Amino acid sequence: MDTITRLIELARPAATVDKRCLLAGTTEMKIAPYGDTEAAFHFVLAGECTLELPGRTVQLKAGDAVLLASSPSHTIRTPGAGRVRPSVETPGTAFDTIRSPSDEEPVTDIFCGHYTVGSRSGGLLFRSLPDPLVVSFDPDDEAVRTLSTLMRAEALTEGPGTAAILNALSCALFAMMLRRGDLPGVAPWTAVTDSRIAAGIDAVLQDPGADWTVERLAEVAAMSRATFVRHFGRHTGTTVAGFVTTVRMMVAADLLTDRDLTVAVVADRVGYHSESAFTKAFRDATGQTPGRFRRDIS
Template sequence: MVDPLAEVVSLLRPRAPFSKVVVASAPWAVRRTEMGRPFYFVVLEGSCQLTVDSAAQSDTITLNAGDFALIPAARSFATSSLDRLPPRAGEAVTTPITAIPGGARVGDPEGAVDVRMLVGNCVLGSPDAALLVPLLPHWVHVRGEPRLSTLVQLLADETRTDRPARDIVMARLLEVLLIEALRSTASTAASPGLVRGLSDPKLALALRLMHAKPAASWSVVQLAREAAMSRSAFFARFSRAVGVTPMDYLQAWRMAIAKQLLRQRDVAISEIAERIGYSSVSAFGVAFTRHVGIPPGRYAKGELNET
């Protein structure tokens, strides 16, 4: 059986070349607005709060030493010390920030350090990132994972030294840490998305079937039967855990496969349509255009300028 998370992560091609060390002294708070880029936090020492904003709500998470947090498409979030309420969106934040070698000092420059973090942006090498990132949770928080804790300790050690090739080693460790966090489904706290869906054995079976046989004429009834659930219970549980309906997820995955094949330019559109479950080129073309924004033929010629 295929591994859906491994397939998505492989297509995303994540890298973590940008990082900086942040040390802070309570009380402190920082609010940031990003352009939908992935943002991560590795807590090396101490504790703090992370608040992730979404259209529906704001989630506040306590991060402790050894924890890893990832926002796959960060737009608005805040970090703060434990002794104050996280700043709300639009609230003015006046905590002083001072540049230090390799990072920033937040709060009173003379105060006791209460948290030390490695933070930064990830880079997704796939031009399909905008299509694939919605399959991931809004945020991921991993704690108590021995393998991940080992990686955090190695990163912490690298930040304190000036060994040869330090930046290369840190970038590679961060890439492994990112993948390890995404696959730690059993012990990962996450908002709705693929990670949470895979942590549910019945939903995981349905997700693996969709990835293994994208061309099959799946229906909610068939997937519910495979998961040994009623149609209504399966639909509600899948939508709640993954954040989209089963058919919306299936279409997103089919379109990701189609885009990958179209970029190869050596597979006929008719064959691509057949591989992902469309009975005709015209039906595939309508679905692809609606989902991606241009017809498959134009996409194959590289006419879409993706970010």
């Protein structure tokens, strides 16, 4: 199983398309914060807009996808002449439609929604990503063009199954964002196109309980220790030890849902021979002890 597929299997994200925005002129749309287990996303199919976050502004254009792991309140604003106008929302069966308060032909087309993680592993995955994560796809890329076409077609139909299909397509968008290999220094999952670093990442995901020293991972990557450390840091923006711990905690969170496994067994499976050391690492990563985590999911 490849890295991205394994990550999504652990995280079990579910997608919901909340709005389709067809905007013209200078229009703004305010978006309320989402919950702790949710992450907002936006996918710009046409036109351009500004994403206004607390303390930061991001310019977006057609082909850009954004994931907001912390999902704070934010504003989408489209450029144009005249004063800024609030958007108008029309409720729908599968999603709501947001338009400018005028008869102008829309020039910006955006799908907005959120991902809900199906496991504590998903929360750890989101926290391992930059916030915001902005991926600029080529809108003429065949896969992106196909995805955009399918989303538009379903939005126009809005019939039986539209919500399910749009949500499934949004999950595909998430996988496409994770597998981008041209985002060096933001997260280990974006290094998958570097075959040497990818080999190390895959090895840890396949066997998180192994004794993954830097030397052993460098050997898997067919690189010297110093070269591996340098390349790993440049491609992932994290340390080897930090990456190994993140993977182990994601797998542990998944294993802890199986109540037939004791905490000691889970600890051993992810490379901790001391239950107390595992408990500390798990608490540092999630804010909960393994026991409390299990009680919360009961």
